[in-house]
Amino acid sequence: MQIEVSSKNMPFLECFSSETRVKMIELLGEAPLNIKQLSQRLEISSAIVTKHIQKLEQAGIVRSENVTGVRGTQKICYLQLEQATLQFKSKKPYEHPTTTVAIPIGQYASFDVNPTCGLASPTQLIGVLDDPRYFADPQHVQAGILWFGSGYVEYRIPNFFHSNQKLRTLEISFEICSEAPGFNENWPSDISFSINDKPLGQWTCPGDFGKHRGVLSPDWWGNGNTQHGLLKIITVNPQGSFLDGTQISATTIHDLNILFSQDIHFRIASLETSTNCGGVTLFGKQFGNYAQDIIVTMQEDK
Incomplete structure (x- = not known):
C-alpha cells in the first residue's frame, strides 16, 4: 500500500x-x-x-x-x-481494477485425504472423525474447520473476467497450519500449492497450534484441539509466485493457463513424498484467529 x-x-x-x-x-x-x-x-x-x-x-x-x-x-x-x-513525490499511478471473492473452506470441489482427518461446522462435528468418506457428505459445505494428515483439497475459483480482460495478479489469503493428532506446536509440514495443476511452490509450516485458544474458537471446541493457524498470502504475478512477499517459485501468472470463462483450480496439498508430511488444517471465518474465508483477489492488467 x-x-x-x-x-x-x-x-x-x-x-x-x-x-x-x-x-x-x-x-x-x-x-x-x-x-x-x-x-x-x-x-x-x-x-x-x-x-x-x-x-x-x-x-x-x-x-x-x-x-x-x-x-x-x-x-x-x-x-x-x-x-x-x-x-513523498505526488504521482497518479494507473489503478488496476480488481475483483474479490470469498470461498468458504468447506466449499472444495474435489479432495483426496487420509487420516487423521475431519470437518466441523461452527456448531458440531460433521460425520465421523478419521473417516475420509465424510469429506463427501453434503454438509461439508458448512465446514468452518477441516484437517487431514496427507492428501489435498481443491477449490474452484470463479473467473468473472470478460474476454477482453487480462489477469495481471492473483492473490489468495487463508489461515492454515499443520495437522497432528490433537495438536503439536513443533510439527513441521511441507504444504504445497498449485493452480490449474501448475505448482506454485511449497511452504513448511512449523506446527499445529493449540497451546493458546483461538480467538474465534466456538465454546464447544475443546482446548485439546487445534486452535488457530497462520494467515498466509499467495501472490502470482508476471514476476513469479510469492508467499507473504517471498518468492517460492518462478511460476508466473502467464504460466497458469487461465482462460476466459473457465474456473481457476486452486489446490492445497500435503504430499506423502515430501520430507515433512505433516498434514494441513484450514480455518474459516468462525474458527482460528482471523474472521475470513479463503479470500481471492484478481487484478486486471492494463
Whole structure:
C-alpha cells in the first residue's frame, strides 16, 4: 500500500505520532487481541484503548469485529495493514481494477485425504472423525474447520473476467497450519500449492497450534484441539509466485493457463513424498484467529 505524504492523509500519518498507538500495532502484529487484553498489556484504561483503536480503524491500519463469547460480546482487534510505503513525490499511478471473492473452506470441489482427518461446522462435528468418506457428505459445505494428515483439497475459483480482460495478479489469503493428532506446536509440514495443476511452490509450516485458544474458537471446541493457524498470502504475478512477499517459485501468472470463462483450480496439498508430511488444517471465518474465508483477489492488467 502506498501512502502519499500530504494533508489529505493526516488521519493515517497522525497514527504514528503516538507511542501508544505504535505499541498497539506491534502487539496486534503478533496476534489479534480484544480491548481488555490490549488494556492490560499497555497498562491503560479500556476507554483510552478504544479511542486509539477507533483512530487506527479510521486510518485502515486496524479492523475490529464484535464476537459473542462465553461472557458476552467482546471486540476483537486485528492488524489489517501489513505494510505501507510513504510516497513523498505526488504521482497518479494507473489503478488496476480488481475483483474479490470469498470461498468458504468447506466449499472444495474435489479432495483426496487420509487420516487423521475431519470437518466441523461452527456448531458440531460433521460425520465421523478419521473417516475420509465424510469429506463427501453434503454438509461439508458448512465446514468452518477441516484437517487431514496427507492428501489435498481443491477449490474452484470463479473467473468473472470478460474476454477482453487480462489477469495481471492473483492473490489468495487463508489461515492454515499443520495437522497432528490433537495438536503439536513443533510439527513441521511441507504444504504445497498449485493452480490449474501448475505448482506454485511449497511452504513448511512449523506446527499445529493449540497451546493458546483461538480467538474465534466456538465454546464447544475443546482446548485439546487445534486452535488457530497462520494467515498466509499467495501472490502470482508476471514476476513469479510469492508467499507473504517471498518468492517460492518462478511460476508466473502467464504460466497458469487461465482462460476466459473457465474456473481457476486452486489446490492445497500435503504430499506423502515430501520430507515433512505433516498434514494441513484450514480455518474459516468462525474458527482460528482471523474472521475470513479463503479470500481471492484478481487484478486486471492494463
